[in-house]
Amino acid sequence: MKYVDSHAHYIGRRFDKDRHKLFTDMHKNGVKYIINSTSTLELNEGVQLAKKYDFVYLSLGDGCAYTCGPEGDKYISDEILDNMIHLAKRNKKIVAWGENGIGLNRLELVNGLQNQIYWFKRQLEAAKQVGLPVIIHSRDACQLVFDILKDARLPDCGYGKGMLHCFNSSAQMALDYVKMGYLISISGIVTYPSAKHLVETVKKVPLEKLLIETDCPYLTPEPHGRKDRNHSGNLKFIVDKIAEIKGIPPEKVAEATTSNAMSFFNIK
DSSP states (O other): OOEEEEEEOOOSHHHHTTHHHHHHTGGGGTEEEEEEEEOGGGHHHHHHHHHHOTTEEEEEOOOGGGGSSTTHHHHOOHHHHHHHHHHHHHOTTEEEEEEEEEEOSSHHHHHTHHHHHHHHHHHHHHHHHHTOOEEEEEESOHHHHHHHHHHHTOOOOSSOSEEETTOOSOHHHHHHHHHHTEEEEEOGGGGSTTOHHHHHHHHHSOGGGEEEOOOTTSOOOTTSOTTSOOOGGGHHHHHHHHHHHHTSOHHHHHHHHHHHHHHHTTOO
């Protein structure tokens, strides 16, 4: 079976010691492609990573946390956004814009909501400008994010307008997103016993509208411990759980989500 990790974070100290060995072994674990999410402060490292490994592609953008607080200008500004747009236009390994969106799970994020909304909308316009699908972060802000995306009227980039990364809301919300032209990305959360709502989502969303991701090094799926470092080799556990929920062979899930991802990210 072959897998595509639709959202991962391989830049950072948790992978510094063994990143090359891990990547060398990826194909043994069935990993066909990885989409590494790259913030503005990681752009150079992200570009070099994608240049070094032919199976690594990039998304770029700044999430909600980076736009809040006294150092927000270090992460996102008019100048930084312009530089990101120029890079996205000339680097063919950049296949999506994001993650970006809104999170309200911490006090500083709640206090910085208006700033989050402003830069979320600005980045949606940037994605339109460069013709890339968006990777959306939505945490404790489901209806707000949905309404902003509805108003944004993003174009379909070939196999959808964007994907809801680490989707963790209701099945009805997922179906509303699918109807609006978005794909739903399932992470290791689906393997947790507490994720009954996500099981319902997987049951109801058509297989052709699903993607899989690790969000590594976070959200390690069971049977591993949640404090263990996650990596793309763990995608099989997510695929196995989706197959169990839908009552179909894991091979069918792997084949469909790989095909969906390659179409969505326009990987030939």
